[in-house]
Amino acid sequence: MAVTARMETDPSLFFLSADFGSPKLDILSQRFPERFINVGIAEQNLITVAAGLALEGHAVVAYAIAPFLSMRCYEQVRVNLCLLSQVRPMKVTLAGVGAGYSYDVSGPTHQALEDLSIMRVLPNLGVYSPADSATARALAELLLSETGIRYLRMDGKELPDVAGVPSATELRQGFRRLRNGQAVTLVATGYMVHKALEAADLLAQKHGVQAGVVDIIALAPLDGQALDAALAGCPAVLSVEEGFVGKGGLDAALRELLWPRAHQLRFKALGLPHHYRFDIGGRDTLLAAVGLGAEQLAAQALTLLTP
Numbered sequence: 001m002a003v004t005a006r007m008e009t010d011p012s013l014f015f016l017s018a019d020f021g022s023p024k025l026d027i028l029s030q031r032f033p034e035r036f037i038n039v040g041i042a043e044q045n046l047i048t049v050a051a052g053l054a055l056e057g058h059a060v061v062a063y064a065i066a067p068f069l070s071m072r073c074y075e076q077v078r079v080n081l082c083l084l085s086q087v088r089p090m091k092v093t094l095a096g097v098g099a100g101y102s103y104d105v106s107g108p109t110h111q112a113l114e115d116l117s118i119m120r121v122l123p124n125l126g127v128y129s130p131a132d133s134a135t136a137r138a139l140a141e142l143l144l145s146e147t148g149i150r151y152l153r154m155d156g157k158e159l160p161d162v163a164g165v166p167s168a169t170e171l172r173q174g175f176r177r178l179r180n181g182q183a184v185t186l187v188a189t190g191y192m193v194h195k196a197l198e199a200a201d202l203l204a205q206k207h208g209v210q211a212g213v214v215d216i217i218a219l220a221p222l223d224g225q226a227l228d229a230a231l232a233g234c235p236a237v238l239s240v241e242e243g244f245v246g247k248g249g250l251d252a253a254l255r256e257l258l259w260p261r262a263h264q265l266r267f268k269a270l271g272l273p274h275h276y277r278f279d280i281g282g283r284d285t286l287l288a289a290v291g292l293g294a295e296q297l298a299a300q301a302l303t304l305l306t307p
Contacts, residue, residue, distance in 0.1 A: 002140035003061055007032050013144065014053050018046045018064035020097070025063075043068045047076035047094075054081075054090040059144060065103075066096030066112035066153060070119055081149045082124045093143050094151045099129065099190050100242030102156030104283040108276035112153065116189075116241065117248035119151045120219050126150035127219040131193035132161040135217060142171055155191060162193055166217060173226045174218030181212030184301045185231060188240040189216040189250050195287065196240055198294035203301060211301055216250060224257045231258070236266040236304035240297060242287070245271025266304045270297065 007013050007028070015028060019041045029036040039046045043064050050062040062069070070077075081092055096112065103110040119127050128143070128150060130136040136154055143150055163178055170176040178193070179200050186196040193215045203209040212234060216222070231237060237258065241250040251269035258265055272290055279286060287293055291300075 002137045002144070004028055004031070006141070006144045007035065010059065010144075011035075012057065013059045013061070016046055016050055016053075016060060016062045018043045018062075018068065020064055044073040044076050047073045047080055050092050050094075051076075051080035051084065051090070054092050055084075055088060059091040061093045061095055061144070063095045063097070065110060066098040066115055067110060069094055069096040070112065070115040070151065074118065077119075077125075078122060082122045085124050085149045089147050090149060091147045092149050093140075094149075095154060096151060097154050098156040099153045100155075100192075101283045101286045102191065104286055105280060107278060113243055113272055113276075114247070115151070115153060116219060116243045116250060117252075119153075120253070121248060124149055126221060127153070128217060129153045129189040129219060130155075130217060131188075131190055131215050132159045132163075134161045134163075134165045135215075138165050138171060139217070142168075153190065159191065159194065162197060162215065171217060172223070174220075174222040175214055175216050175227055175230070177212065177214050177230055179211065179213040181210045182234060183209055183211065184236040184238060184304050185212035185214060185234045186238045186240055186297065186301060187214045187216060187231075187250070187254060189219070190242055191283075192240045192242050192292070195292065195294050195297055199297035199301060202294060202298040206298075207302065209302070209305070216253075219250060219253050222253060222257075228257055235264070236301075237268075238297070238301050238304060239267070239269040239271075240292070241269075241271045242292070243271055244274055245269050247274070266307065268300060268304055270300060 014035045017038045050060045053060050188196040196213050200211040203211045239251045243249045
């Protein structure tokens with residue numbers, strides 16, 4: 001665990017939990033009891049304590065379920081972290097667990113569907129959305145070594161690695177290209193990178209189409225110039241996110257980036273429809289029900305191949 005290794009060498013690092021744990025965190029709390037603080041089910045206080053520690057020169061990881069960390073204490077994040085960090089150096093990483101539908105059977109109260117949009121709008125806040133464990137570890141090592149405020153959107157389950165560890169350049173740019181393709185590129189973030197890769201496999205196997213796949217690691221900061229250059233040779237882009245579509249998330253970031261050449265580009269944004277689902281089922285079942293299964297993504301990509 002990257003945080004454990006960091007706490008062994010950095011005595012200034014504190015870990016705060018909103019009464020949310022795991023076997024690995026139990027080990028962490030036992031090894032560093034003086035720097036592991038459980039604030040209880042009190043996310044607003046979690047942010048206040050994190051800000052206080054950061055102002056005293058400590059590095060802080062604040063850990064909670066993603067929808068509660070991003071929405072229950074939104075004003076505290078805005079005022080105590082984003083606003084204050086503009087005038088005082090602070091080092092706080094908000095680690096939200098439960099991206100998208102990853103808490104599939106827990107229902108919409110525990111599903112983070114709005115966080116990419118609302119966190120992206122805050123100034124002075126980095127927004128990171130790793131697709132696998134290797135990327136999450138690499139981001140933890142990077143973010144814990146730098147000053148700043150950031151929101152790390154993590155999955156509720158450990159995900160298989162989609163590729164090797166991202167390079168330092170890829171982490172800085174905020175994206176990495178996983179597949180090359182000339183006709184269409186699927187641009188996704190988080191768990192949807194896995195579905196985009198499945199869709200790319202289907203396009204190759206069933207239709208002979210080599211689709212590109214780009215993994216967006218960070219929605220902010222995102223090196224728009226580098227991403228635009230990476231997409232420049234492709235006439236069609238399919239944006240895929242496990243969040244509400246058309247509400248300021250990944251699709252908005254891409255539209256802003258690609259707007260100067262929108263007349264040359266076929267673009268389609270896919271995400272969740274604007275309502276909550278109370279269905280009980282696995283994550284892939286929930287995604288398929290809203291048109292985000294691998295076969296459905298492949299079918300949508302095919303519609304972009306013809307002008």
